[in-house]
Amino acid sequence: MTWDFSTEPEFESKLDWMRDFMRKEVYPLEVLDTDDAGFMRAIRPLQDQVKAQKLWATHLPPDLGGQGYGQVKLGLMHEIEGASVWGPIVFGNQAPDSGNSEVLAHFGTEAQKKRWLYPLLDGKIRSAFSMTEPGTAGSDPTLLSTTAVLKGDEWVIDGHKWFTSNGMIADFLIAMVVTDPEAGPYERASMIIVPADAPGLKKVRNIPTMAGEHERFGYGHAEILYENVRVPEDNLVGKRGQGFLIAQARLGPGRIHHCMRWLGQARRAFDMMCERALQREAFGKKLASHQTVQNWIADSAAEMQAARLMTLHAAWVIDTQGAAAARKEISLIKFFGAKVLHDVIDRAIQIHGSLGYSSDLPLEEMYRHARAARMYDGPDEVHRVSVARQILSGYEPPKGMWPREHVPTRREAAQRKFAALLEAAVTDA
Ligand SMILES: Cc1cc2nc3c(=O)[nH]c(=O)nc-3n(C[C@H](O)[C@H](O)[C@H](O)COP(=O)(O)OP(=O)(O)OC[C@H]3O[C@@H](n4cnc5c(N)ncnc54)[C@H](O)[C@@H]3O)c2cc1C
Numbered sequence: 552m553t554w555d556f557s558t559e560p561e562f563e564s565k566l567d568w569m570r571d572f573m574r575k576e577v578y579p580l581e582v583l584d585t586d587d588a589g590f591m592r593a594i595r596p597l598q599d600q601v602k603a604q605k606l607w608a609t610h611l612p613p614d615l616g617g618q619g620y621g622q623v624k625l626g627l628m629h630e631i632e633g634a635s636v637w638g639p640i641v642f643g644n645q646a647p648d649s650g651n652s653e654v655l656a657h658f659g660t661e662a663q664k665k666r667w668l669y670p671l672l673d674g675k676i677r678s679a680f681s682m683t684e685p686g687t688a689g690s691d692p693t694l695l696s697t698t699a700v701l702k703g704d705e706w707v708i709d710g711h712k713w714f715t716s717n718g719m720i721a722d723f724l725i726a727m728v729v730t731d732p733e734a735g736p737y738e739r740a741s742m743i744i745v746p747a748d749a750p751g752l753k754k755v756r757n758i759p760t761m762a763g764e765h766e767r768f769g770y771g772h773a774e775i776l777y778e779n780v781r782v783p784e785d786n787l788v789g790k791r792g793q794g795f796l797i798a799q800a801r802l803g804p805g806r807i808h809h810c811m812r813w814l815g816q817a818r819r820a821f822d823m824m825c826e827r828a829l830q831r832e833a834f835g836k837k838l839a840s841h842q843t844v845q846n847w848i849a850d851s852a853a854e855m856q857a858a859r860l861m862t863l864h865a866a867w868v869i870d871t872q873g874a875a876a877a878r879k880e881i882s883l884i885k886f887f888g889a890k891v892l893h894d895v896i897d898r899a900i901q902i903h904g905s906l907g908y909s910s911d912l913p914l915e916e917m918y919r920h921a922r923a924a925r926m927y928d929g930p931d932e933v934h935r936v937s938v939a940r941q942i943l944s945g946y947e948p949p950k951g952m953w954p955r956e957h958v959p960t961r962r963e964a965a966q967r968k969f970a971a972l973l974e975a976a977v978t979d980a
Contacts (some may be wrong), residue, residue, distance in 0.1 A: 562624060568604060569631045573638060576600075580637045581913065597641045598674065608643035608652070608672060610804070615656055615672065622804055622866035626811040630859075633812020634819050636920075643672070644808070647716050650801045651678040651725055654742065658789035658797055667723055667744060679721035681712045681745070681775060682798070689714075690933045692727070692795070693736035697777060699728040699743055701784060706730075706743055708751075708780040714927075718773025719757050722747050726777070727794050730787075740794030744786040751780035761919045803874035806881050806928055810862040810888035813924060814855060816917055817892050820899035821851050823914065827902050838902060847898040858884065858891040879941045882934040889924040889931065896921050 558566070576597050583593065601607050610625055611617035620628075632638030639645040648671055655668040670676045683689035687696050697710020708728055715724065723746050730741040745752060757771035789797050825848060828839035838844045865880035874881075896918045900907035907914050925931050949955040966973070 558627065562627075565604070565606065566627060566631060569606065569628060572597075572600070573631055573635060577632075577635050577637050577641055581635060594637070594641060598643065601642050606642060608649070610644060610649055610653060610808070611656055611672070615652075615668075621870035622807050623863055623870055625804070626807050626863055626866040629808040629811035630815045630818075632815070633808075634815035638815075639812070643674070646805070646809075647680040648678050649808075650805050651680055653804075654725060654788060654797055654801050657800060658742075658793070660785070662785065663744065663788065670722075676722035677717055677720055679715045679717040679724045679773070680727075680801075681715040681718065681724045682727035683714045684711055685713045685774070686711060690930055692740070692798070695727060695729055695740055697726065697728045698732070699726075699730050699741065701730070704784045705781045706784060706786065708743065708745065708777040708782070710777045711775075712777070713758060713774040714772045715775050716772050718775050719754050719771055724752075724775070725788065727798065728777075730794075731792050734792055737795045738792040741791050742788040742794050742797055743782060744788060745777070745780060745782055749780050749782055751778045752776075753778060761922055763916070763919065800874065802928055803877065803881055804869060806885050807862060807866045807869065809924070809928065810858065810865075810884045813888050813892040813921070814859055814862070816921070817851075817855055817858075817895040820896045820914060820917060821848075821855065823912070824848065824851065824895075824899040824902050827899075831902075844902060847902065851895045851898055854891045855895065858888045862888060879938055882929075882937045882941075885929060886925070886931040886934040886938075889921070892921045892924055893918075 580590065580593060583590070585593070598607065605618060606628070607616060609617050609620055609628065613619045628642070629639075629644070632642045632644065639649070643649075652668060652671050655664055655671070659668055667676070667678070671678055682692065682695070684696060687694040697708065697712060699706040699708045701707075708726065710728065712718075712726070715721075718724065723744055725742050726745050727740055727742055729739050730743075731739050733739075747754075753776040755774040755776055757773055760772060825839075828844050828848065829837060831838045833841075839848075861880070862884045865877050865884050868877035868880050896914060900914045900918060903912060903914065906912060909915065953960050
């Protein structure tokens with residue numbers, strides 16, 4: 552029997568290196584006052600250091616430079632790098648490029664890899680994933696309405712997308728479109744690579760969001776019109792009708808990474824909460840001595856620990872049984888982790904009072920970003936429905952009118968079961 556919470560020492564030393572590197576080299580980027588070009592100049596040497604440590608884009612298969620780490624190890628790494636918004640960029644794991652590179656690595660042809668994947672991995676180009684539409688519910692992608700029709704040797708794409716993260720700056724987009732309208736709900740859609748300069752592709756705007764105007768490096772979410780966009784037939788990723796299958800492969804492990812990054816963020820907020828509790832005094836004692844504040848600290852610690860163990864367990868299920876076997880676990884952590892992230896940041900803001908509400912601390916920005924976690928990659932409600940359905944499929948309704956645990960019914964059965972023994976006891980006496 553194995554039931555082990557330890558990390559092997561060799562890998563732990565990699566994590567130690569990451570923690571130190573994040574604190575010393577990456578956190579300072581958060582408060583650097585420069586333009587995008589300045590950031591890129593600051594980031595490149597850091598990316599080189601990550602590559603030298605063989606920690607660059609580790610989510611990829613070994614033939615593309617990944618280390619063959621399973622999801623548990625990747626999760627532990629994402630927890631550290633996710634503590635700063637700059638971590639994933641420095642470690643080559645930035646969404647949506649990371650998910651798109653996985654899609655191309657696993658489902659792309661050699662020609663697609665050469666044209667799009669390798670330059671993406673080299674950081675020479677950027678990508679976007681274009682699925683959600685303003686006119687249909689993204690929660691239920693079987694409703695997608697953007698179409699791609701094969702005419703000659705070209706796909707002709709028409710539709711309206713939005714919240715395509717990176718869309719304005721991407722060099723190519725992977726669009727999820729309906730290619731087979733008559734097929735079953737999960738076989739109608741395909742993924743197609745659309746170069747950003749394809750005629751008919753209109754980048755309308757970056758949608759202003761709660762995250763603010765200053766969103767950079769892929770944090771803008773674009774509205775995109777596809778008007779008679781023509782791309783070569785060969786731009787189909789995988790097989791026709793495999794859109795949902797590929798999306799699942801893309802999103803399963805990606806959700807582990809998200810949840811572990813959220814824990815990295817939550818941990819930073821938690822540290823700030825504890826430090827402020829010890830620093831500030833009100834009503835004759837430190838905030839740390841007020842019971843409500845102690846409750847916040849204890850509740851936050853318990854919730855983060857629960858979310859962490861649940862997420863690492865989901866990662867372990869993927870590693871040992873595959874992503875399909877971890878569907879319930881992945882949905883559990885997606886909505887639970889998003890709530891923990893939100894609640895811990897919220898308490899950290901509260902303990903800082905007006906300072907917490909101000910931009911003099913990173914908490915208000917973390918809070919705005921955290922709100923989106925309850926929506927992207929499937930809203931909370933959809934994941935809860937999925938979890939409940941899977942759990943309920945393991946139950947049967949009890950026969951008859953009473954619940955299975957109905958005490959009078961059980962008592963009657965127990966009396967019958969032990970009747971002989973009870974009678975003997977009376978006779979012996
Ligand atoms: C920051 C951010 C980045 C994103 N990046 C991308 C991207 O790169 N590419 C992309 O394609 N999309 C992206 N999205 C879009 C995201 O995937 C969708 O917002 C999400 O799938 C929900 O779809 P929707 O917005 O159309 O909401 P809808 O489907 O209209 O749902 C609205 C609400 O209805 C409720 N609801 C839905 N189903 C149920 C149910 N079964 N039971 C109860 N209530 C329910 C939920 O509360 C839900 O929030 C991004 C979104 C955000 C916020």
